């Protein structure tokens with residue numbers, strides 16, 4: 001039986017990630033200490049590029065949750081949230097961050113010294129309900145922070161029309177006004193163009209890295225998906241671009257040399273939904289029978305391109321598209337993406353993490369699994385778990401399902417060869 | 419009661435006579451616009467029963483209302499619909515509409531984005547979204563004009579005004595209809611052609627004017643929550659020693675408060691009512707709801723609040739701790755009851771309610 005817990009990382013550049021993560025959180029604390037305005041915001045929106053362009057410090061409370069899960073701090077935060085009356089049926093990101101901000105935020109056991117208190121909060125209107133509610137609760141918790149209430153149309157990517165883009169763009173302008181008024185800093189449009197160009201380059205590099213996963217054996221697996229940390233927290237910076245370049249070079253080299261992430265790659269797998277942050281090792285579990293995760297939901301999540309010549313509109317479009325692309329707002333587009341990934345990466349089977357904590361990504365999985373079976377003859381298995389809460393995961397049930405699934409695929413492959 | 423019990427049969431009959439029923443899930447959907455385009459808006463119901471087939475389409479951790487709606491759809495209950503349009507409220511409802519598109523089909527399966535903010539650009543955005551919906555309905559054989567919208571907006575305003583009067587007549591210490599009856603009256607609104615429904619309401623109002631009033635006993639409470647289809651739950655609450663004096667539910671006052679918007683054009687009235695609605699947590703902040711709920715409790719004479727929340731309903735569950743605390747700080751005690759499929763008030767819950775009645779009534 002493969003060990004689970006932390007995942008095995010093969011890329012030297014991916015091992016660099018721990019330094020990068022720690023560096024980002026150090027930067028957040030330094031910014032606070034030096035009087036740089038700190039703003040808390042949801043991930044996957046164009047606010048981050050505007051922050052970096054204005055020299056402000058963005059902090060992503062949702063992103064801190066996987067850190068807490070990886071450091072084993074999430075359970076105490078859940079308990080704190082549940083003691084306040086937050087239902088255990090709510091998304092683990094919400095329970096973690098609510099418990100965290102109502103506990104000792106910098107106490108012992110808090111990873112990476114925690115988060116610096118916000119001077120500003122970007123609350124919304126838009127995204128999923130738990131993300132919206134996290135910010136309502138944060139507004140209440142940090143009453144001294146200046147609050148911007150954003151409004152983003154929730155519309156399927158394939159249904160975006162000009163009026164959605166116009167409204168989203170006007171919201172971006174309103175956001176810029178708010179930041180200028182609150183911080184007394186002016187946004188330099190030239191600087192924003194540079195930042196957006198860096199962001200675009202990061203997206204391009206991301207696609208390039210993902211394209212090497214078409215090689216067989218695959219040079220990287222889902223265990224390395226933590227590299228998307230830079231796509232969440234460092235979009236629009238040189239740090240992200242330079243890191244991704246290093247990853248790209250290493251991945252390209254491994255692909256061309258035929259160096260697989262797993263020595264004996266026999267089954268190519270797709271992972272749907274958020275990983276189990278508390279148990280990334282389950283990706284490696286499949287390796288004992290030659291299974292490698294060569295694509296996942298997030299592989300295509302950053303396949304956006306931004307136009308530095310029209311930066312505000314580009315960021316509005318990014319904000320409109322990022323969340324729907326990976327959620328039930330755009331099931332059709334998501335299905336298309338999964339089917340395409342399964343064709344492009346020659347996938348043999350799909351693992352659907354039915355994530356109790358995330359309705360938006362879990363809804364529609366049955367449809368997608370059916371389409372995989374009917375259109376591509378690709379089998380699927382459902383794993384019941386929770387991306388944050390280890391209490392909702394049964395190792396025994398997981399192993400039984402995973403073993404049976406791998407057996408079916410290997411049997412099919414044997415029959416195909418015979 | 420009959421309008422609710424026999425809704426499937428009636429809707430099939432109306433559909434066979436040329437009505438084009440268009441399904442929706444949440445009351446944020448602009449039904450006036452759907453009606454103005456020549457369709458009959460029908461709020462989908464889950465009803466009671468077991469969930470089996472739905473699990474091939476949705477995970478078990480979405481609210482029982484939606485699980486039961488999908489179950490009904492999988493059993494072909496809604497095959498008289500020409501489509502489904504959902505004013506954006508929660509993730510689960512949004513996902514169900516998209517699943518619906520691929521599983522049960524229809525001429526249109528659409529999530530309509532709606533603004534959260536109140537501003538000039540938000541109102542313009544609302545109007546653009548409404549026009550987008552109108553043109554899609556036109557492509558489905560509908561017909562839209564400002565005059566038609568004006569007539570529909572006016573019709574729905576009269577209905578909501580009348581519902582508010584009926585609700586008012588029955589919320590005092592003596593009334594001729596119980597809170598359970600009112601819940602059924604509101605639910606009939608969701609699946610009856612509005613012209614017919616207005617006539618029924620006017621008849622009811624006339625009857626109520628002269629009807630004898632019965633003294634209502636019990637501790638006055640406000641019931642607050644998401645959707646409550648089983649009006650019997652309200653009856654059971656009353657049996658445990660309460661008198662329900664107001665219902666902040668989408669099957670309660672949220673269906674008709676406020677009854678109208680303001681503005682010089684029908685679209686402005688529609689947009690302004692959307693912004694001014696007595697808010698559901700799916701589209702508002704808990705800190706904004708606390709004073710509204712406290713005000714409602716005060717105005718209706720409620721001594722406490724019973725939260726009736728569908729299991730897994732994220733918007734309501736996520737708001738509950740702050741709302742509960744805000745109300746407590748305002749001197750208003752509350753209790754939370756979560757409802758799952760086939761859940762009603764069991765013995766344990768009844769016990770909790772009795773204790774709560776003693777606490778707030780004492």
Ligand code: SF4
Nearest residue numbers: 091093128130131358
């Ligand atoms: S998208 Fe899913 S995981 Fe992320 S905040 Fe929303 S519900 Fe939670």
Ligand code: SF4
Nearest residue numbers: 481508511644728731
């Ligand atoms: S009851 Fe809650 S989860 Fe269900 S449709 Fe309504 S708002 Fe959404």
